[in-house]
Every structure is written in C-alpha cells, then in structure tokens.
Amino acid sequence: MACVEFRNVRKEFTDEKKGTFTAVADSNLIIQDKEFLVFVGPSGCGKTTSLRMIAGLERQTSGDILIGDRIVNHLHPKDRDIAMVxxxxxxxxxxxxxxxxxFGLRNLKKPKDYIEKKVKEAAVILGLEDMLNRKPRELSGGQRQRVAVGRAIVRDPQVFLFDEPLSNLDAKLRVQMRVELSELHKRLEATIVYVTHDQVEAMTLGERIVVMNQGMIQQIATPKELYANPQNMFVAGFIGSPxxxxxxxVVEGNKVIVEGTFLKVPNHVAAVLQGYEHRPIVVGIRPEHIYGDDYAPSIDREHTLQARIQVVEHLGSENLVYFRMGSRRITAKVxxxxxxxxxxEKTFVLDMSKVHYFDPLTEQRIL
Incomplete structure (x- = not known):
C-alpha cells in the first residue's frame, strides 16, 4: 500500500457559456499509508473531481499528485496501481x-493459477463463494456491489478509490455495507479514498474526513474532531444529523442575548468574546444539546428558552421538535x-457547555 499526496493541486474547467471555473482550488493533502480517508461535501464541491484526479481520469490544471514516492501527473490510469469502485x-x-x-487479471496476462487463487481469496473475503457461477442479474444490489469491490481486491493495488459506491442501495443495505467496508479495510490494511455526499457515511467510515465546499477544503479531521470542533459554520452545519x-x-458582558433572553456563557468563553462586546455573533447548538425542561439532564437549568412548538416528529427512541427563534427554525432532539x-408553549434547556460561537461576517468559529 502507499500514501497519496496533493501538492497545490488545482483543477479548472472551461465552459462555453460560463467560461473558466475552478472545481478544485489549490488543495494540499496527505493521505497516510493504510488510512481510510473520506471526501464529503455537497454536489459540485470538488470531491469526485479530486478522486478522479488521483485515478488519472482527470488531469489537474496545476500542482502535483504523488502515489507512494512517484509523481503520477502524466501516468495513464492503468499505470498508477490503483483500483476504482x-x-x-x-x-x-x-x-x-x-x-x-x-477480468482485469486476465487482461494483464496473469497466470491462470494466480488468477484462480486471487479470485478465491476475494470470494472468501466477500462471502461470494457460492455465487461465482451466477450472472450479475441473479444477484441483489448489495451482492453486485461486493463483486465490484472484489474486482478491485484481486488486483492488490496500492490505493483503493471508492466513488459513492453505496448510493444505489436502500437504507438497510447501506448500513450493512458500511460495516462490511470497515471490516474489509481492517482485514486488507489498505489505503482507501472514499467519496460520498452522505455525512453519516463519512462519519461512520472515515478515520479522517476531508470536508469540501465550492472546490475548497474546509477542514480535515477525525469524525470526533469535526463534530466537537468545527472550524466554520459550513462544517458545523454539514456534520451532524439533524x-x-x-x-x-448579541454579546453583553458574560452573556449572550438571544431573542430577549440572556444566556450566561462559561468564563473562558466570556474572555474570548470580549472583542465582540455589543456586537452580533451567531450561536451554534446541536439538536441533541437542547432538552425539554421535563426530561433535561442534570445541567444548569438557568439556561432556558421559551418557544411555541410548530411540529413534532415521533421517531420512537427520540422526538424531533421544531420551533422558531426570530427568522431561524430550530430543531431539538428530545x-x-x-x-x-x-x-x-414549551421551556427548553440549553447545555451551554456545548455551544459554539461564530463570527457572522467570516463564518469562522470564534473559539
């Protein structure tokens, strides 16, 4: 296996109507050997273009891409020692x-004994031993996806590239395949680069995650770090469900004023917010850190908001409650x-120790 590196990689496309636009803007990134790294972001953010540049299916406009210790800028996809699903x-x-x-091994003129050995190994790993004589139409969607993964495994490449491989599967099968892919990574000790628009997929699969938006890398971190310490409002809003x-x-001394309600902030936060005195900020809080007052945990109940509930979604193990604060719709997971x-008309308790603070102009996290 091998590491993958982007050095100031840029990709521009030219459109007759739109002119030149930047799909990936000056990316710098090192994907470690044997790492499972996930690119995530909305449609058009540059994640698939980044993957295709690693594969050699797109040629970068500038910068260098390395696989192992080789610069592969001008190498054909078949010469990069990668496999794509x-x-x-x-x-x-x-x-x-x-x-x-x-098929791939036969094209490479590998010996028959070697091909048979690799096919059997892949079939055992993926649970396909009893299906080798079937045609694809006789398999379920999940089984077909296993075959696609198996075709990559038999080649024993330096890097595996996955381009939204679970998008066509139903919700239950996606969960099953996520578990299987995680186990496969541990078994193969492979370098895997994975692209998805689904942040749940990214959080459950990735050892590190690259969050992209409008061609730019917003943050590279572990799932836990992205959730707890997002660098800006885009990452904060994209990671986490809901x-x-x-x-x-508005900041007033050691408090923030939200729709006429004063909420005291921790002392270390107040010290940082001194530079925003009497100025507007954006407060970020996840739905799971807003509680109904009748089932709030043992946190400081001084921090409460009054709001009229608009909609309730009953999900069995939890309820999602929607209400408004000013022009913004708020979700609480209760x-x-x-x-x-x-x-x-309900009283909600906020866990102020879990609140994030953002500059409304730069959208960067203040702390």
Missing part, C-alpha cells in the same frame, strides 16, 4: 461473477416521553 457497479452482464472478478442550529445573538405537541 464506481457507483453503478460496472459489471459485465454476460459474464459470470468468476469471470467478472478475473444539522446544528444557528441562532442570532426524550421520547417529553411533553410536546404543535402549539404548545
């Missing part, structure tokens, strides 16, 4: 699973036994 499986419908798995709430506030229904 696509969203649409890309299986040959007229071939058996055995033939699909061995998304973080943003509330307009205990399933919390008294909540549309139209109820």
């Amino acid at each position: 696509f969203q649409d499986y890309a299986l040959y419908p007229h071939m058996t699973i055995r033939e699909n798995l061995s 998304a973080m709430n943003f509330i307009d506030a 205990h399933p036994e919390t008294k909540a229904y549309a139209g109820l």
Whole structure:
C-alpha cells in the first residue's frame, strides 16, 4: 500500500457559456499509508473531481499528485496501481461473477493459477463463494456491489478509490455495507479514498474526513474532531444529523442575548468574546444539546428558552421538535416521553457547555 499526496493541486474547467471555473482550488493533502480517508461535501464541491484526479481520469490544471514516492501527473490510469469502485457497479452482464472478478487479471496476462487463487481469496473475503457461477442479474444490489469491490481486491493495488459506491442501495443495505467496508479495510490494511455526499457515511467510515465546499477544503479531521470542533459554520452545519442550529445573538458582558433572553456563557468563553462586546455573533447548538425542561439532564437549568412548538416528529427512541427563534427554525432532539405537541408553549434547556460561537461576517468559529 502507499500514501497519496496533493501538492497545490488545482483543477479548472472551461465552459462555453460560463467560461473558466475552478472545481478544485489549490488543495494540499496527505493521505497516510493504510488510512481510510473520506471526501464529503455537497454536489459540485470538488470531491469526485479530486478522486478522479488521483485515478488519472482527470488531469489537474496545476500542482502535483504523488502515489507512494512517484509523481503520477502524466501516468495513464492503468499505470498508477490503483483500483476504482464506481457507483453503478460496472459489471459485465454476460459474464459470470468468476469471470467478472478475473477480468482485469486476465487482461494483464496473469497466470491462470494466480488468477484462480486471487479470485478465491476475494470470494472468501466477500462471502461470494457460492455465487461465482451466477450472472450479475441473479444477484441483489448489495451482492453486485461486493463483486465490484472484489474486482478491485484481486488486483492488490496500492490505493483503493471508492466513488459513492453505496448510493444505489436502500437504507438497510447501506448500513450493512458500511460495516462490511470497515471490516474489509481492517482485514486488507489498505489505503482507501472514499467519496460520498452522505455525512453519516463519512462519519461512520472515515478515520479522517476531508470536508469540501465550492472546490475548497474546509477542514480535515477525525469524525470526533469535526463534530466537537468545527472550524466554520459550513462544517458545523454539514456534520451532524439533524444539522446544528444557528441562532442570532448579541454579546453583553458574560452573556449572550438571544431573542430577549440572556444566556450566561462559561468564563473562558466570556474572555474570548470580549472583542465582540455589543456586537452580533451567531450561536451554534446541536439538536441533541437542547432538552425539554421535563426530561433535561442534570445541567444548569438557568439556561432556558421559551418557544411555541410548530411540529413534532415521533421517531420512537427520540422526538424531533421544531420551533422558531426570530427568522431561524430550530430543531431539538428530545426524550421520547417529553411533553410536546404543535402549539404548545414549551421551556427548553440549553447545555451551554456545548455551544459554539461564530463570527457572522467570516463564518469562522470564534473559539
């Protein structure tokens, strides 16, 4: 296996109507050997373009891409020692699973004994031993995706590239395949670069995550770090489900004023917010850190808000409660036994130790 490095990598496209636009802007990144790294972001953020540049399917406009200790800028995809798994499986419908798995090795003129050995190994790893003589049409979506992964495994590449491989699967099967991919990574000790628009996929699979937006890397961190310490409002709002709430506030001494309600902030926060005295800021708090007053944990109940509930979604193990603060809609993830229904005037308790503070002009995190 090998590490992958981006050195000031930039990709521009030219469109007759739009002119030149930047898909990836001067990216610098090191993907460690044997790491499972995930690119995540909304459509058009540059994540798939980044993956395709590693594969050699797109040529960067400037900068260098290294795989191992080789600069691969001008190498053909087949010479980069990578294997790519696509969203649409890309299986040959007229071939058996055995033939699909061995196709790449046969093209490389590998010995028959070697091919048979690699196919059997991949089949055992992926639970395909009893399906080798079937055609793709006889398999479920999850099984076909395993075959696509197996076709990559048999090549024993330096780097595995996954381009939204679970997008076509139903929700239950996606969860199952996420577990299988995590186990596969541990078994193979492989370098894996994975692209998805689904932040749940990113958080559950990635050892580190690259969050992208409008062609720029917003933050590179572990899932835990992204959740606890987002660098800006985009990352804070993108990571977490449901998304973080943003509330307009004004700083007054050791408090922030939210819709006429004074909320005391921790002392270390107040010291940092001194430079924003009497100025507007944006307060960020995740839905799971807002509680109904009847089922709030043992936190300081001094920090409360009054609001009229608009909608309640009953999810069994929890309820999502929606209300408004000024122009912003707020979501609270509350205990399933919390008294909540549309139209109820409710007291909510905020865990101020989990609140984030952002500059409204730069959208950067203040702390």
